[in-house]
Amino acid sequence: MSELVYKNINKSFTTVRGENVVALQDINLTIEDGSFVCLVGKSGCGKTTLLRMTAGLETPSSGSVTINGRSISDTDPKVGIVFQEDRLLPWRTILTNVEFGLELAKVGKAERRERALHYLDLVGLSNFSEAHPHELSGGMKQRAAIARALANEPEVLLMDEPFGALDAQTRLQMQDELIRIYLKESRTIVFVTHSVDEAVFLADKVVVLSPSPGRIQEVVQIDVPRPRDRTAPEVVQYIRKIMINF
Amino acid sequence: MNFIRKVFLRSLQIAVLVALWQLVHSFTKSVFFTSPAEVFKAAWQLTTVGDMQGITLQRNLWTSFFRVLHGFVWGLVTGIPLGLFLGLSSGAYKWLKIIIEPARFIPPLAWVPLAIIFLNGEARYAFIIWLGTFFPVLITTMSGVHSVDRSLWEVGKTFRGTRLQLIWKIVLPSSAPHIAAGARLGLGTGWACIVAAEMIGGESVGIGRMIVNYGELIRLDAVVVGMIVIGLLGYFLNEILLGLERYFFPWQQKVKM
Numbered sequence: 001m002s003e004l005v006y007k008n009i010n011k012s013f014t015t016v017r018g019e020n021v022v023a024l025q026d027i028n029l030t031i032e033d034g035s036f037v038c039l040v041g042k043s044g045c046g047k048t049t050l051l052r053m054t055a056g057l058e059t060p061s062s063g064s065v066t067i068n069g070r071s072i073s074d075t076d077p078k079v080g081i082v083f084q085e086d087r088l089l090p091w092r093t094i095l096t097n098v099e100f101g102l103e104l105a106k107v108g109k110a111e112r113r114e115r116a117l118h119y120l121d122l123v124g125l126s127n128f129s130e131a132h133p134h135e136l137s138g139g140m141k142q143r144a145a146i147a148r149a150l151a152n153e154p155e156v157l158l159m160d161e162p163f164g165a166l167d168a169q170t171r172l173q174m175q176d177e178l179i180r181i182y183l184k185e186s187r188t189i190v191f192v193t194h195s196v197d198e199a200v201f202l203a204d205k206v207v208v209l210s211p212s213p214g215r216i217q218e219v220v221q222i223d224v225p226r227p228r229d230r231t232a233p234e235v236v237q238y239i240r241k242i243m244i245n246f
Numbered sequence: 247m248n249f250i251r252k253v254f255l256r257s258l259q260i261a262v263l264v265a266l267w268q269l270v271h272s273f274t275k276s277v278f279f280t281s282p283a284e285v286f287k288a289a290w291q292l293t294t295v296g297d298m299q300g301i302t303l304q305r306n307l308w309t310s311f312f313r314v315l316h317g318f319v320w321g322l323v324t325g326i327p328l329g330l331f332l333g334l335s336s337g338a339y340k341w342l343k344i345i346i347e348p349a350r351f352i353p354p355l356a357w358v359p360l361a362i363i364f365l366n367g368e369a370r371y372a373f374i375i376w377l378g379t380f381f382p383v384l385i386t387t388m389s390g391v392h393s394v395d396r397s398l399w400e401v402g403k404t405f406r407g408t409r410l411q412l413i414w415k416i417v418l419p420s421s422a423p424h425i426a427a428g429a430r431l432g433l434g435t436g437w438a439c440i441v442a443a444e445m446i447g448g449e450s451v452g453i454g455r456m457i458v459n460y461g462e463l464i465r466l467d468a469v470v471v472g473m474i475v476i477g478l479l480g481y482f483l484n485e486i487l488l489g490l491e492r493y494f495f496p497w498q499q500k501v502k503m
Binding site: 081085103133134 | 406
């Protein structure tokens with residue numbers, strides 16, 4: 001069980017010039033256990049800030065984020081994150097990169113290896129376990145980053161525009177694979193994107209944020225069974241519905 | 247094939263250089279301006295018979311090489327840990343900055359009189375070369391620690407790594423290429439200090455000593471031999487270290503311009 005509850009979240013920054021900027025205002029949101037939620041919005045709407053708060057990398061100015069009723073104040077072993085960039089350690093092989101989190105958690109060598117290989121297989125990188133990141137394509141590196149986050153078996157997986165830097169074709173392929181992994185692993189996923197198409201294709205629930213100050217504009221439940229067809233009329237309808245107010 | 251081409255090209259470059267040297271020599275009236283032929287003769291003399299004390303060029307070079315190595319190793323042993331410590335602890339750096347920053351601008355040559363008074367034997371040489379090596383290694387190690395990618399540190403944090411774990415598994419490996427480059431620079435400056443170190447006297451062996459001895463006699467042919475030999479050995483050592491860097495840090499791709 002891992003339910004995420006955001007309660008009256010406000011976040012403001014002071015810029016270098018001393019101006020006060022409100023990044024997030026009155027965010028109230030509940031993300032149910034095992035659901036796939038997408039946060040969409042233009043750049044500057046605070047979606048990444050919200051995600052980083054969930055990861056314990058930032059704290060709200062007021063309000064609280066709780067996981068199963070427990071407030072998140074620091075990074076949490078139950079919460080894994082995939083960043084926009086792959087952030088792999090360049091001196092490690094793909095396999096030892098995937099083992100990295102397990103190593104920090106002091107998981108034994110044999111189990112570490114076994115779990116890393118399992119998740120490498122899941123993301124389709126079994127044949128590249130001994131390669132170094134610089135030998136791989138962008139899509140493969142991002143898959144390795146996903147495997148690294150999954151290997152620690154977090155209950156909540158946060159993803160910050162993980163496919164943003166990929167070409168259109170690889171991006172679609174990665175979306176398909178993510179859904180496959182989601183259906184197999186059934187973890188809670190919070191996925192940040194600026195693409196409405198991507199959000200509607202992936203999510204159970206799309207949370208639309210509006211910028212300056214960042215607040216929740218609407219929450220749309222996507223009632224289309226998976227696997228979804230990107231061009232199916234009901235999918236297109238949802239996209240249109242969200243786009244109108246976007 | 248590629249190798250043969252490279253050797254051919256290098257030989258050609260050297261031949262052009264020697265030809266130019268010979269040309270300038272034949273237009274110069276000075277008796278001190280030595281010719282390539284005289285330098286070759288001196289080199290032959292120095293390797294087969296030895297210098298005025300009967301010490302061969304090889305022995306002079308080896309002796310100096312081990313002195314450099316001695317000071318260089320000390321430079322690494324002291325510079326890397328201190329650089330890591332000061333890189334990680336900005337508080338300690340603030341305290342030591344007023345000593346370290348001015349000290350690194352004092353040329354090793356300026357330390358020679360102090361070294362003569364306070365040290366003796368091999369320690370004198372090692373100290374001067376250590377000075378040349380220590381500061382480049384210290385500074386590059388510190389900047390290596392500072393250049394650690396914040397985003398990688400964050401990855402470690404999301405996996406709840408302890409500070410010690412993150413230093414060991416993120417900071418150290420990512421500053422290793424900087425440290426290696428610093429060591430290479432340090433070896434270069436260490437070599438460059440050998441003449442200064444051997445000016446101290448005492449021992450009669452050493453390539454720097456040999457240069458000083460022949461310099462006093464205005465035997466420039468032998469001086470030039472010493473210079474070339476120092477240059478070449480430094481070049482080969484640098485190439486070896488560069489090769490090691492490429493081997494150990496293949497992810498550090500250099501930008502080609």
